[in-house]
Amino acid sequence: MSQRVTGLPTGHWIYRLAACAVALPALIWLWFRGLKEPGYRQGLAERLGFVRPNPSVLGGLWIHVASVGEAKAGLTLLKDLQANWGAESVLWTTQTPAAKRLLAQQLPPDMPVFFAPLDTHGAVKRFLSRAQPRTLLLLERELWPEWLWQCEQRAVEVAVINARLRSASARRWPYRSRWMRQRLHSLHLVLCADPGSADHFLELGLPRERIHRLGNLKFDQLPPVASSGDLVSALAGRLVIVAASTHQGDEDALLPGWRRFLQAWQAHSLPDAPQPLLVLAPRHPQRFGDVAHRLQHGMGLQPGEALAIRSQGHPVGERTQIWLLDSIGELAQLYASARLCLMGGTWAPVGGHNALEPLAAGCPVIFGPHTHQFPELYAQIRESQCGVCVAPPDIWEAVLELSSNPAQHSAMQSAGRQFMARQQGSAHRTIEALRTLPSWPHHPMPAIRVLGTAADTWWTTLPASETLPLQMLTPDHRGQTAQNLATGSGRGQAYRVEHQGRYWVLRHYRRGGWMARFIHDTYPPAQVAQTRAMQELVLLRAMRSMGLPVPTPVAAHYRRTQPHWGRYSRYRADIAIEWLPATQNLVQLLRTRRMTAPEWAAVGRAIAALHRHQIFHADLNAHNLLLNAGGEAFVVDFDKCERRPGAVWKTANLARLKRSLQKELGRHALHWIEADDWPALLSGYEASP
Known part of the structure; x- marks a missing residue:
C-alpha cells in the first residue's frame, strides 16, 4: 500500500x-x-x-x-x-x-x-x-x-x-x-x-x-520454576541471597560489606547453620567480564574457590562465598531456593527493576531508595510488608536480621504471596478489552501451507490432512465438470470445480481494459507474497477470521512465465475459494424478481461490515454481491482490495455500486426501482451493528 x-x-x-x-x-x-x-x-x-x-x-x-x-x-x-x-x-x-x-x-x-x-x-x-x-x-x-x-x-x-x-x-x-x-x-x-x-x-x-x-500484567507471571539439575546441587544446604539485576552502583553498595556480614553471621548463628552464598547477577551481559575482574582483583577472591563463575563451570563448594551468575535465563529459577532478594537498580540511580518475580516465588525483597521507575509498585510492596527499603550502610544489617529471624521471614513470604494474589487478573482483563477491537478475530486463522516450487507455488489454507489437487485447479486442467460462473460483461474467468463432493470456485487473473489487448494474463515481477493471488488469499483469510460475510479461501497459485529469469519474471496467478451454495448475485436475482426491503438491508449491512473494518473493495458492483436463499448477503472478488484508513472512500465505494446497478439497468430488464430500493440498502448500511 x-x-x-x-x-x-x-x-x-x-x-x-x-x-x-x-x-x-x-x-x-x-x-x-x-x-x-x-x-x-x-x-x-x-x-x-x-x-x-x-x-x-x-x-x-x-x-x-x-x-x-x-x-x-x-x-x-x-x-x-x-x-x-x-x-x-x-x-x-x-x-x-x-x-x-x-x-x-x-x-x-x-x-x-x-x-x-x-x-x-x-x-x-x-x-x-x-x-x-x-x-x-x-x-x-x-x-x-x-x-x-x-x-x-x-x-x-x-x-x-x-x-x-x-x-x-x-x-x-x-x-x-x-x-x-x-x-x-x-x-x-x-x-x-x-x-x-x-x-x-x-x-x-x-x-x-x-x-x-x-x-499490571507482571502480577500474572507464573511463579519461577524451582531450580533443577546442577543448580539444585549448587544451592543445596546454603543460605542463598540473590543480588538481582545489579548495576555498578548497586555493587558499590553491596560488595564492601559482604565480608563483615559473613563475620557477623558466624558470630550470631549456630554451628550447624547453613553458610551464606551470594548469587550476583549483573543486569547487562556486557558487564559480566568487568564484574568478574572486580571480584578477583578488587576483592581478592580466587576463581574456583571463594568465587564460582557460572560461565566457566566452577562448582559451588563449601568455601564458595560468591557465585557470579554470568548467564541468561537462569536467574528466575533461583528465587524459589533463595532466602532473600537484593533488588538491583535501587541503590544505583537507575530507578529499580521488576520485583514481582522473587515475590511470586515466595522470596522477600530488600531494595534501595531509587525506585522512580516503579514508584507505585514499590510503595505497595512496602505497605504490604513483603519488602523493605534500606539505605546502603544498613543493607547487611537488614539481611542479618531477616536471615536469623524465621518468624519475620515467614510473615514476609506470606505477605508477598497475598500481595501477588490480590493484584492478579490483568491478563484476563486485557484479553477481554482487546476483544473489542474490530480487527480482533472471532476464531483463529488457519495456517498457510506452501506447496510446489519457487517457480510454481501454491499457498493453501487446507489442513495438512487434506490433499490439494494442484493440477485440477489450474486453468488448463479444469476438468469436464467445470462450470463458467460469469454473468456480466467481465472477463469470464470464474469457474466452479468439484473435488470429492466439495465445490470450489477457481478464478484465473486476467487483464482488463486496453492492456488486455497486449498482455492477457501476466503481471509485472513481484515477490510471491506481494502477488495479486496471494494478497487476495491473505485478505480473505483475515476477513473470515473476523466473521465478515466473505467466502473462505482455499488456495492461491503463482507461476513464473520465464523461470530462467528468476524473481524478475512476470507471473500468472489463480485463486480458489469455497463455493457459496444456493446464492445468486444481484444481477441474476433482479432479472427474475424484485428484492424485498429486508434483502436490500442485508446487502447494506454486509457492505457496512467491511467498511467498519476499513476494507476497501476495489470493484464493488452488483455482480460481486450475493444473496442466499435465507436472505444472507455476501461480498466476493477481492482482487486489488486492501485495508484503507479514513472514511471518504466509503461514500465513493457506495457510489460505485449505485452506478453499476444503473449500468446494468440499461443493459437488462431489472426489477430495480432506485427511489425505493436504494434507501432500503442505505438503511441497512447505516444501522447499528
Whole structure:
C-alpha cells in the first residue's frame, strides 16, 4: 500500500530526517556493542525491516516487547493469543538479544521472533510491507512516531497494553509536541498498568473511552520454576541471597560489606547453620567480564574457590562465598531456593527493576531508595510488608536480621504471596478489552501451507490432512465438470470445480481494459507474497477470521512465465475459494424478481461490515454481491482490495455500486426501482451493528 503523506506535520518531517541521520551511527554502535555481546551483531538486517516471515503471519498480530521485562509481561497473554489468533499468525519483535533469546525459549517453534525495525521511514515501510499485520500490540511505552504513522496509513489497529507513562515523560519532548499528540490519537486502546499512567495519557489528549486501568500484567507471571539439575546441587544446604539485576552502583553498595556480614553471621548463628552464598547477577551481559575482574582483583577472591563463575563451570563448594551468575535465563529459577532478594537498580540511580518475580516465588525483597521507575509498585510492596527499603550502610544489617529471624521471614513470604494474589487478573482483563477491537478475530486463522516450487507455488489454507489437487485447479486442467460462473460483461474467468463432493470456485487473473489487448494474463515481477493471488488469499483469510460475510479461501497459485529469469519474471496467478451454495448475485436475482426491503438491508449491512473494518473493495458492483436463499448477503472478488484508513472512500465505494446497478439497468430488464430500493440498502448500511 502506498504511503499517504498528505498533511504530515512539519515536526514529523524533521523527526524523519533526524531518525535517518542517526540510523547509520546506531547500526555502527550495535556492531561495536556486539564485541562484548555477540547477539547485537545478529539481525542487523532485521532492524532495517528486512524480515522474512512465514506466509501464515501475514494479516495477523504483531506484538512488540522492548526487553526482557516487557517480554515476560507479554508472555502472560501467550495462551490466549494462540487460542484467538493461531500460533503461526502471531509475530513478536524486540530490541535486545536477551529478550529475543527468552522469547525463542518460551514461544512455540512456529511463532516467529525478529528484531524490531528502527524508527525510520524506510525500515518501518519494509517491515510492514513484508509482515502485513492487521493489529499491533505495544508493551508499556514503545510509542515510536513512525511506527504509529505508518500503521495509521495502513489501517493497522494499534493498542498499548500494560501501558506505563510517568509524569516526567509525559511533559518531555516529543510527547508535548502537537504532531506527536496527533500520532498518539491514532491509538485504539490504551490499557494502563496503574492509575497514574491513565491520567498522563488523558493529559496527552486521548479520549477517555479508549483508556482503561486494568492493572499490571507482571502480577500474572507464573511463579519461577524451582531450580533443577546442577543448580539444585549448587544451592543445596546454603543460605542463598540473590543480588538481582545489579548495576555498578548497586555493587558499590553491596560488595564492601559482604565480608563483615559473613563475620557477623558466624558470630550470631549456630554451628550447624547453613553458610551464606551470594548469587550476583549483573543486569547487562556486557558487564559480566568487568564484574568478574572486580571480584578477583578488587576483592581478592580466587576463581574456583571463594568465587564460582557460572560461565566457566566452577562448582559451588563449601568455601564458595560468591557465585557470579554470568548467564541468561537462569536467574528466575533461583528465587524459589533463595532466602532473600537484593533488588538491583535501587541503590544505583537507575530507578529499580521488576520485583514481582522473587515475590511470586515466595522470596522477600530488600531494595534501595531509587525506585522512580516503579514508584507505585514499590510503595505497595512496602505497605504490604513483603519488602523493605534500606539505605546502603544498613543493607547487611537488614539481611542479618531477616536471615536469623524465621518468624519475620515467614510473615514476609506470606505477605508477598497475598500481595501477588490480590493484584492478579490483568491478563484476563486485557484479553477481554482487546476483544473489542474490530480487527480482533472471532476464531483463529488457519495456517498457510506452501506447496510446489519457487517457480510454481501454491499457498493453501487446507489442513495438512487434506490433499490439494494442484493440477485440477489450474486453468488448463479444469476438468469436464467445470462450470463458467460469469454473468456480466467481465472477463469470464470464474469457474466452479468439484473435488470429492466439495465445490470450489477457481478464478484465473486476467487483464482488463486496453492492456488486455497486449498482455492477457501476466503481471509485472513481484515477490510471491506481494502477488495479486496471494494478497487476495491473505485478505480473505483475515476477513473470515473476523466473521465478515466473505467466502473462505482455499488456495492461491503463482507461476513464473520465464523461470530462467528468476524473481524478475512476470507471473500468472489463480485463486480458489469455497463455493457459496444456493446464492445468486444481484444481477441474476433482479432479472427474475424484485428484492424485498429486508434483502436490500442485508446487502447494506454486509457492505457496512467491511467498511467498519476499513476494507476497501476495489470493484464493488452488483455482480460481486450475493444473496442466499435465507436472505444472507455476501461480498466476493477481492482482487486489488486492501485495508484503507479514513472514511471518504466509503461514500465513493457506495457510489460505485449505485452506478453499476444503473449500468446494468440499461443493459437488462431489472426489477430495480432506485427511489425505493436504494434507501432500503442505505438503511441497512447505516444501522447499528
